[in-house]
Amino acid sequence: MKARKHWLLLFMIVLTIGIVLAACSSDTTNEEDPDEPEDTEEPAEDDSEDEAEDEPSSDEPQMGGTLTGAMDTAPSGVFNPIFYEEAYEANILDFTHESLVSQNENLEFEGNLASEWEINDDQTEITFTLEEGVTWHDGEQFTADDVVYTYKAIASPGYVEAGGVRTDYVVRLVGYEAFNSGETEEFEGVVAEDDYTVTFKFAESNVTILKDVAFPIIPEHIFGEIPIAEIPEHSATLDAGAVIGTGPFQFTEMLEREQYVLSKNADYWKGEPYLDQIVWRIVDQSVMLGLLENGEIDFISDPNGVPAADYETVAGLDHIEIIEQTDFGYQLMGYKVNHRPDADVESGAIEPDNWIPNEDVGEQLVRQAMAYAIDRQAIVDNLLYGHGSVINAPIAQQFWAYDESAVTAYEYDPAQAGALLDEAGYVDTNDDGFRETPEGEEWVVNLNYPTGNQLRENSAPILAQFLEEVGIKIDLRQPKEMSAYVEDLTNDNSDWDLYLLGWSLGSGDPDPSGLWQSSAAYNFSRWNNPDSDQLMLDAMQAPEAFEQEYREEKYSEWQSVFSEDLPALLLYAQNKIYGFNERLNGVDPMPYSFNNDPELWWVSE
Known part of the structure; x- marks a missing residue:
């Protein structure tokens, strides 16, 4: 009985704090990817100028506009798929980098940077045909050499010592141990057959072969000559404008620990994104809901979403839509x-x-x-x-x-x-x-x-x-x-x-x-x-x-x-509770992420 009384007393204290925060207007929580919070977001820009006499119908996708999201914790600042550790950094990388394959709402694998693939009978090899005409944000061509380089970097001696934690993607590949130990400088596990064909070779039949080849690709022409130990501190890992991917948005500006700006990649290989910019603002949970209510931010999503304590308040806002799903x-x-x-x-x-x-x-x-x-x-x-x-x-x-x-x-x-x-x-x-x-x-x-x-x-x-x-x-x-x-x-x-x-x-x-x-x-x-x-x-x-x-x-x-x-x-x-302004269209979250097909997001003013 004593324990229950103490629990109730403590809960009342926390509840009181929660009520005060809600009165101020909100709170949101951030989650780790492999765990770390990130916050970031930028002020929304007014995009209401008339651009033509014939304005498109409001239910048709429109080009232009800035979308502002909120995180309650700032990314630690490592914007490189092979070295990042946090879900907050993933909120940048989800828009900038891509993998050979992706997953649909049923968790089935589908082609992405690869148009098709073939797996041999004993599931020890998978050969991909890559999409042609894909370019990096700096205009360089994406090729099989980039795929080989990405996996070779993760398998390299010194990768773990430099802070890398993604070795699960490479340990089953042929020649990993010999290459990682420094016995050989050749890595047999991933081979470029030509510019647009790449083969992964596994030491044994691989039950999770498609998962293992689904890692985001980084550019060989940027990192190829950089020692693995120096990559975490390289400008292309840390600096807005220098981070290069193939995704629909490029990480272009950063006011560290305050806001992070993603600008559209007009040459994106799947088609030009509708939005001009997506801005992440780092916002304290105590004010986040108020900013969503008054339109200063447009959405609250991963890694923590709308706090459960604020669900009824957010659901009562006419201009805010809610999606709730079980957290992954x-x-x-x-x-x-x-x-x-x-x-x-x-x-x-x-x-x-x-x-x-x-x-x-x-x-x-x-x-x-x-x-x-x-x-x-x-x-x-x-x-x-x-x-x-x-x-x-x-x-x-x-x-x-x-x-x-x-x-x-x-x-x-x-x-x-x-x-x-x-x-x-x-x-x-x-x-x-x-x-x-x-x-x-x-x-x-x-x-x-x-x-x-x-x-x-x-x-x-x-x-x-x-x-x-x-x-x-x-x-x-x-x-x-x-x-x-x-x-x-x-x-x-x-x-x-x-x-x-x-x-x-x-x-x-x-x-x-x-x-x-x-x-x-x-x-x-x-x-x-x-x-x-x-x-x-x-x-x-x-x-x-x-x-x-x-x-x-x-x-x-x-x-x-x-x-x-x-x-x-x-x-x-x-439960993940996503809240977003009704002016945001094209939202179609996956079971594991809100950040799905952002090139199809658009805003109606």
């Missing part, structure tokens, strides 16, 4: 199960055999106890206003592989939490209300979280309160700006115990290894479980894995292992 991702409270040694952090190495167990949350029973201690449904009901769901498996609910029946639900049960802590030897030996370690020493668990996502910021003290109610003393750290937060998270600041984060998942395949395999860069929990690693490998192993039923079985087993060992407590999947 989740929010979590991660456990730093292990830490990397200083030498590995300095070298960028991810060597699970070197990891050091975290004494504060390394015990499985402790992690399970914390899960039982937190009332996640109350968070969904009271902070998300029901616009979301509690999930227990780290696979997008839209995928066939998601299996809620394979996992432990960890429903709110403080008594069970206490029993597990007792079993693990964490008991209150001095009657101060907090448990000591099995050795009788003070036990303090720190909880870390970033700024930018208001819902996540509001969740942090509530999570701390739930944990303290079962006797776990929590050090609720001051939140950090996202770019600094992710740097600390990646570098394994040695005293971190708990961290809050959100993942926007890839839509190509349910394979979770990019986030949870022990050697994955994004495995921020530094979870090292051989059974988990083996099941993820088995689920990709041909020929059995060409049968979906087999993969379902393996992923079901994997979700059970994840749920029991619990490297992270999945808090909820928040």
Whole structure:
């Protein structure tokens, strides 16, 4: 009863804050891609000048105009597909860069920069015919050499050490290990047959062959002579006007941490975009809704969308349209199960055999106890206003592989939490209300979280309160700006115990290894479980894995292992709520992104 009273008191405090923010006019939250917030947007320009006597009908697409969107967190500033890490940066790159294939609303792959492809019988090779006449933003021709270069760069020695995390796209290619280790300077995995034909060669039959070849392409003529270690700091990675892609818009201007301008690529190979510009403004959540209401911004979309608390207010605005759909991702409270040694952090190495167990949350029973201690449904009901769901498996609910029946639900049960802590030897030996370690020493668990996502910021003290109610003393750290937060998270600041984060998942395949395999860069929990690693490998192993039923079985087993060992407590999947001014036309979001076919967006004035 005491816990419930404290929860209600804390919720009333957060609710009061939310009401104040809503009265000021809004808030929105940003989500990580592999997690990082981004904000940016530019003031809308008045495009109401008469251009001709015969004005086009308002229901027909019109050329011209500026569209203004809002993000609550600024991109950290890496605008290069092979090195970026955040969903906020993705809000720039989605408009500037393209892949050989894309996906439709059913998650089926379709041609994009490639017009057609052929896969051999054992699925070890795929040959693409590229679209001809595609040019980069600087006018250079797009060719097969650009495709080869992109994958070769990701496979290069020093890529991971330079901060790259996209190796999952290349590790299955022929010759990856020899090339990555420096044994050879030739990379056999991707070959340009001619200017418009390229072949990918895989070491074994590849179950996810189309997903692996769907990475955005970067220009060889820009980066080809740049050492891989220098690419993250190169102007073509960092600077507006220097970032070059093939997409419908070019990143042309930036007032860092305030606004980011995308100007149309008039020579876009699919046809000239209708809009002149798309501007991202970085706007605090407390004022975002007011700006949407008065027309200073036109849309609120990824990564966080309209806050659930503001749904009814936005839905009541006559000139604003709403689209709500299940998020392709989740929010979590991660456990730093292990830490990397200083030498590995300095070298960028991810060597699970070197990891050091975290004494504060390394015990499985402790992690399970914390899960039982937190009332996640109350968070969904009271902070998300029901616009979301509690999930227990780290696979997008839209995928066939998601299996809620394979996992432990960890429903709110403080008594069970206490029993597990007792079993693990964490008991209150001095009657101060907090448990000591099995050795009788003070036990303090720190909880870390970033700024930018208001819902996540509001969740942090509530999570701390739930944990303290079962006797776990929590050090609720001051939140950090996202770019600094992710740097600390990646570098394994040695005293971190708990961290809050959100993942926007890839839509190509349910394979979770990019986030949870022990050697994955994004495995921020530094979870090292051989059974988990083996099941993820088995689920990709041909020929059995060409049968979906087999993969379902393996992923079901994997979700059970994840749920029991619990490297992270999945808090909820928040519904994506997109709000946009009715003057914006042509919006057709994918299940995984609002930013779909922006060349077809147009505004009616």
